[in-house]
Amino acid sequence: MLASLSLLLLCQLIGEAVVRSLGLPLPGPVLGLLLLLILLLGRDRYALLARGPLRNDGVETASKGLLAHLSLLFVPAGVGVVQKLDLLASHGVAIILILSASVVVTLLVTVLTFRLVSRLLRQQDVQ
Amino acid sequence: MKDNSFSLWVYLSQSPLLWLTVTLLVYATTDAVSLATRRHPFANPVLHAMWIIGAFLLVTGTSYTTYFAGAQFVHFLLGPATVALAVPLYENRKRVVSSIVPMLVALVAGSVTAVVSVVLLAELAGLPRDVVLSLAPKSVTAGVAMGIAESLHADPSLTAVAVILTGIMGAIIVTPLMNRTGVTDFRARGFAAGLAAHGIGTARAFQVDEIAGVFSGIAMSLNALVTSFLVPLMVTLLVR
Numbered sequence: 208m209l210a211s212l213s214l215l216l217l218c219q220l221i222g223e224a225v226v227r228s229l230g231l232p233l234p235g236p237v238l239g240l241l242l243l244l245i246l247l248l249g250r251d252r253y254a255l256l257a258r259g260p261l262r263n264d265g266v267e268t269a270s271k272g273l274l275a276h277l278s279l280l281f282v283p284a285g286v287g288v289v290q291k292l293d294l295l296a297s298h299g300v301a302i303i304l305i306l307s308a309s310v311v312v313t314l315l316v317t318v319l320t321f322r323l324v325s326r327l328l329r330q331q332d333v334q
Numbered sequence: 335m336k337d338n339s340f341s342l343w344v345y346l347s348q349s350p351l352l353w354l355t356v357t358l359l360v361y362a363t364t365d366a367v368s369l370a371t372r373r374h375p376f377a378n379p380v381l382h383a384m385w386i387i388g389a390f391l392l393v394t395g396t397s398y399t400t401y402f403a404g405a406q407f408v409h410f411l412l413g414p415a416t417v418a419l420a421v422p423l424y425e426n427r428k429r430v431v432s433s434i435v436p437m438l439v440a441l442v443a444g445s446v447t448a449v450v451s452v453v454l455l456a457e458l459a460g461l462p463r464d465v466v467l468s469l470a471p472k473s474v475t476a477g478v479a480m481g482i483a484e485s486l487h488a489d490p491s492l493t494a495v496a497v498i499l500t501g502i503m504g505a506i507i508v509t510p511l512m513n514r515t516g517v518t519d520f521r522a523r524g525f526a527a528g529l530a531a532h533g534i535g536t537a538r539a540f541q542v543d544e545i546a547g548v549f550s551g552i553a554m555s556l557n558a559l560v561t562s563f564l565v566p567l568m569v570t571l572l573v574r
């Protein structure tokens with residue numbers, strides 16, 4: 208558990224360091240995600256990597272535990288709404304209507320494009 | 335006695351312990367309610383935790399800064415949780431690789447729609463220019479969206495609020511909307527959820543279906559990338 212959490216943090220740390228030093232327009236944790244993915248794929252090929260958190264589903268268990276509570280992690284930022292109450296009082300209705308209309312349109316365009324292209328390629332999701 | 339309990343409050347309200355406990359307790363409660371309603375969209379645990387804690391801060395006259403000093407320990411875990419998305423991605427890699435073309439086309443169509451629709455609607459509603467700019471990156475995960483807002487000289491804290499509101503609305507709307515469109519492909523449904531509603535949409539997708547969660551996580555990461563390039567471009571084209 209501790210080793211797995213350390214591995215997640217280490218991937219993020221390397222991600223942040225690379226992003227900062229190269230000035231990439233990319234969030235550090237996303238690069239960390241890629242790094243962990245490479246490690247997991249590498250483990251399948253090189254048995255040498257299968258140790259510590261990369262053994263016996265260590266990092267898998269820790270990651271799933273963290274992702275099971277993903278919603279919780281947005282609460283502190285969400286409470287920040289209290290700082291914007293004056294703005295929401297003056298433009299709140301318009302802002303909420305605009306955001307929800309945009310979300311609906313974005314969801315529809317994305318899902319329908321995905322299905323259309325998938326159908327053009329005669330691809331069905333394997334159940 | 336009264337003085338005593340007052341000084342105890344002064345002490346506790348300044349300590350991270352109280353606000354960390356409040357965050358976890360309130361969320362545990364709203365999450366239990368969400369489970370009890372079999373994850374009904376309107377029982378979204380983030381939404382209800384947000385207003386309950388927000389109201390508590392207002393009633394007790396606590397500043398957001400004081401609250402965040404405790405809650406930041408939870409906020410901090412967003413980074414490692416993003417890294418952790420590598421695991422479901424790895425476990426479903428075959429299905430992801432075989433869907434790469436529909437994903438990339440839907441990514442471009444969706445990111446452009448997310449930015450253009452919000453900017454046009456906000457201009458149409460006659461919102462002030464700095465508000466329009468702050469809303470533009472609203473479909474991207476908070477950390478990245480705030481960075482984009484800063485580079486546009488918009489208000490990053492308003493962007494954070496817009497991002498969270500977008501995520502919550504997306505999480506509430508996505509299941510009923512998708513059921514109505516008749517799309518049963520959980521790859522497509524999840525991808526749309528992550529693209530339009532970032533991490534909160536992804537958390538919702540994982541509640542509904544694991545494949546949906548995986549594709550949602552991918553959409554969230556890719557959209558963060560595309561939108562960082564797209565927003566500055568669209569803003570110069572669309573904003574007066």
